[in-house]
Amino acid sequence: MTSLHARPAESGSVSGTIPERISRAYPQFSGALRAFADYVLAEPVEVARTSIHGAVQSVGVSVATANRFARAIGFKGYAEFRAELISGFSSAFAPVEKLKNEISRQSTSAEIIAASISQDLANLEATRQNLRAETCTEAVDLILRAERIYVVGIDNSAHLAGLLASGLGRYRPNVRSLSSADGAFGASRQLFRYGPADLVITIAFPRYFRDAVELSRFVKDRGVPLIAITDGPASPIAALTETVLYARAERQLASTSNASVLALLEGLVGAVAHRSPRSVEIEQQFASFALPWLEPEHPGQRKPRASKPAATKPKSPLAAGRRPVPVRKLKKTPK
Amino acid sequence: MTSLHARPAESGSVSGTIPERISRAYPQFSGALRAFADYVLAEPVEVARTSIHGAVQSVGVSVATANRFARAIGFKGYAEFRAELISGFSSAFAPVEKLKNEISRQSTSAEIIAASISQDLANLEATRQNLRAETCTEAVDLILRAERIYVVGIDNSAHLAGLLASGLGRYRPNVRSLSSADGAFGASRQLFRYGPADLVITIAFPRYFRDAVELSRFVKDRGVPLIAITDGPASPIAALTETVLYARAERQLASTSNASVLALLEGLVGAVAHRSPRSVEIEQQFASFALPWLEPEHPGQRKPRASKPAATKPKSPLAAGRRPVPVRKLKKTPK
DNA sequence: TCTCCGTTGATACATTTGTAACATGTGCTA
DNA sequence: TAGCACATGTTACAAATGTATCAACGGAGA
Known part of the structure; x- marks a missing residue:
């Protein structure tokens, strides 16, 4: 080359x-x-x-x-x-390598966004390859078994923790995450009551926050099962538990990329859904329950956007001809 | 294999x-x-x-x-x-493509997670390819110019909105997002005061929540600039503004994938950082400010024995002093 | 301070891997 | 049949890659 x-x-x-x-x-x-x-x-x-x-x-x-x-x-x-x-x-690698070095001079915004997305492509690729079958199964088992689940994440990871909690909350009762209102102290007040039947999931990426590490160590010492979601074996929370899921989250433009972590979390939620007996039902019930809050779907199908013809834009292949499917069926029952 | x-x-x-x-x-x-x-x-x-x-x-x-x-x-x-x-x-390559379509039978958790990530890879790829240079620039301009920024997102998108707000908050004053405490009503109370000098960013993916659409229409009618982040021109909020960023967010296992959206958002934040004069400084100041809350370098790791503290290669000025892979310098003896 | 021990790097050496020159073979044409 | 062109294989050699030994270094404990 x-x-x-x-x-x-x-x-x-x-x-x-x-x-x-x-x-x-x-x-x-x-x-x-x-x-x-x-x-x-x-x-x-x-x-x-x-x-x-x-x-x-x-x-x-x-x-x-x-x-x-x-x-x-x-x-x-x-x-x-x-x-x-x-x-x-x-x-995914080749283009990224190029872009990596080319940023930082005069680049257009689109180039920067593209570069950032490229890096996430590489991150996802790596994350997928680093999945360990055993660990994944174990994590899902733990989630399905737990009476209560607490998701710990600080700063950046707090939002991710929220997303994970709300994802899991669709299939499991008693899922909550460390909200900014609680703070670490509030969390410890909660976690104090957790035991071996419960579960804590900690999300921690560089820069690792001490609170996250200490909360995790604290609960682990008390016999609460712990799932760690972090960036590699070198992470301080990787040492605390057997059940560690790794996501690669490197970023040129900031300390970590949340996107690849989120992809992992969403995959995890998907796996939980897949093994939850009533997941289809639940989704459907929610869908009809939420109906009043939703923008009415263009009835029938494909009505041309009449009045305001945004004709300026060519139709992007993104949406080319497919209506987003509200609820996907997962026919599957647990083993 | x-x-x-x-x-x-x-x-x-x-x-x-x-x-x-x-x-x-x-x-x-x-x-x-x-x-x-x-x-x-x-x-x-x-x-x-x-x-x-x-x-x-x-x-x-x-x-x-x-x-x-x-x-x-x-x-x-x-x-x-x-x-x-x-x-x-x-x-990792061959089987995953298959899995995409074959889920729903007995698949292991790892396979499901892998498939989910694969789909996000496809999403990211599509998202990157569909970036429009003009729109990106315009979005960044709007963000840099705005006096106040309000990020609207409901349900799933609420967490994304939070992430975007906290990302932008590093470089811009007066950024906030619709928190669950506010609700749409609270948001409208805020937005009532917004004007042409401000900016609203709406994130809406299927299933589109009516509140998000109406809030957006409401502010747009009052002359507040609006950036829409959605999945395609067919989205109800795409029609409301010129400045639409598209992310593809298809998902087999749920209604939408947040990961690819987040990748776009993080790219956007990166682009804003890139055009913000003091972004490096800000990051560094924050880094040292946050030090007390960070976990010190890990216990077992990298003792300072070599006393050559990671002579890292110079990186992009945007990268906030973090090294993904420490490059260790060997002392070269001349032959 | 000395000694021991574990970690690490330098280097000589062994092995593997790649290259290029030459040999063989086949089919075609005169 | 000789002579040639082309394709292919063989093999000696060169370059590269990997391994093993040993010495240097730094920390822990006597």
Whole structure:
């Protein structure tokens, strides 16, 4: 990508993703080269994880062929090809890296927002990959079993705590979060009464607030189950409990990104809903209960926005043709 | 890919995904090992694509440390670790796309959370692509110009409104949001006093609450500038103002996804910060002001033994003095 | 202060991985 | 059949990558 210096520019295929490059060069290929190219397309991970020798062995061609292949699609050598192949797995990464360094000069607002969102893409990607199956199950179990649930979050995390609490509150009774009115002291007054049948969920991201850590340690010491939601094993609350969910929340423009954390929390709520016996019913009941407060849905469907034709804007693909679905059915019963 | 799972754990940490292994071994780690582990978690792609030498260079530890790290989490050597790391990328990719549509059967909690996050990835992608440069600039202008700012959000969006308000509050005076204590009536009491010099930001996603729509219409009619944050041109509040920011927030498991909306909001705050003259200063002042409430650097972590306190690379001036991955400086001896 | 111990990095060495020169083989044309 | 062009494989060598040993450093305890 960057340092293709002094190459004899024989073919035009010097950029693009690996599959693109391959299909561009494919017509000229023959025999062994095609075989290898096919294999790369079919089993990119296998190719990525082994060396040139390993790869050719699976295909039955020679190392020379593999090497020629890498050059034929525009790389300096096999090593460069492989490195690029690996990067390709993480789609979100490439653009972010660029943007990261480009901010801070004169950038338009749209660019900054885009960069910020890009970084969240990378965060989400990482968060998803770092999920641990066991821990997720355990967390959901704990939530379903708990008599009372208290969500602790300070400062930034307070809002997240509120969102989590209100999400869980749809399926579980007695969920509350540390509100700014309580403060840590008020929280401790509440938590003093919590026991092994209850549950505390602490959300803490850098910069870690001491109150959050101490409240968590306090309840944990008293035998209250604890779920920690934080950014990595190095976090002070990760050490307090077995049940830790990690979200990556890095941010160029501020200390942490709440968006990726929220994505994790919403996923968690989804998982709880999925295992709650009456979740569908509950949603539907609420939907009809809330009806009077809702803006009347355009009756029937798709009435063209008559009077005020906002005709200035082209219809964004965002809303292209689909009405938001009020309630999604989750047919599922607990095991 | 995930097939290492099944086998019985014979000697401690010999199974599981890389992040699992890391978090299991993490408590015993210290100093350099932690630094390297953090880097692996933070930049897995970078680690995967370069050799052991390249990886350690980015962290600032020695190759020996990286090698020890690989063994410590149960691999025979660094090469094996790297191969496994690479495989890990794919496992997350293929299945998730499927899951999106296949939920509702027996899915594990981790699968559901992963699917949920995947959907948010798609949402973010769409949101980023649909940004309109003009609108973004205009929104930021409005925010910077406004004397007072009121953020309106009901139900779900209330928490988002709170987050936006507290984000903007760092750079602008007189920002408040509709708190649950106020209710719509309380809000109207406030907004009654707002005029053309002020600004209202309304966040509304399906299901659209009538209160949000009416409050917005009310203020707009009185000449108060309005920024709408919603899901598409079909939204009832999109029609009320020119300045509409769209976030895609579709969700399989619930009516809307707040995460992608939040990503947009955080981007917006970032853009405001970027154009605020004293944003860096403000962040730093706050950082030192808040110090007493923060957890001191973690107990087990990073002893100041090297007495080279993390010679961090210079970062964007906007980044408030935080290092996601500490780059440790090696003392280079000339050969 | 000294000694012990754990942690870490430097470096020489072993191994793996990639490259390029050369060899083989096949099919075509004269 | 010789001669050539092209595709492919073999293999020696070069470069890179990974490993093991050992020394330096700093802290804890005598």
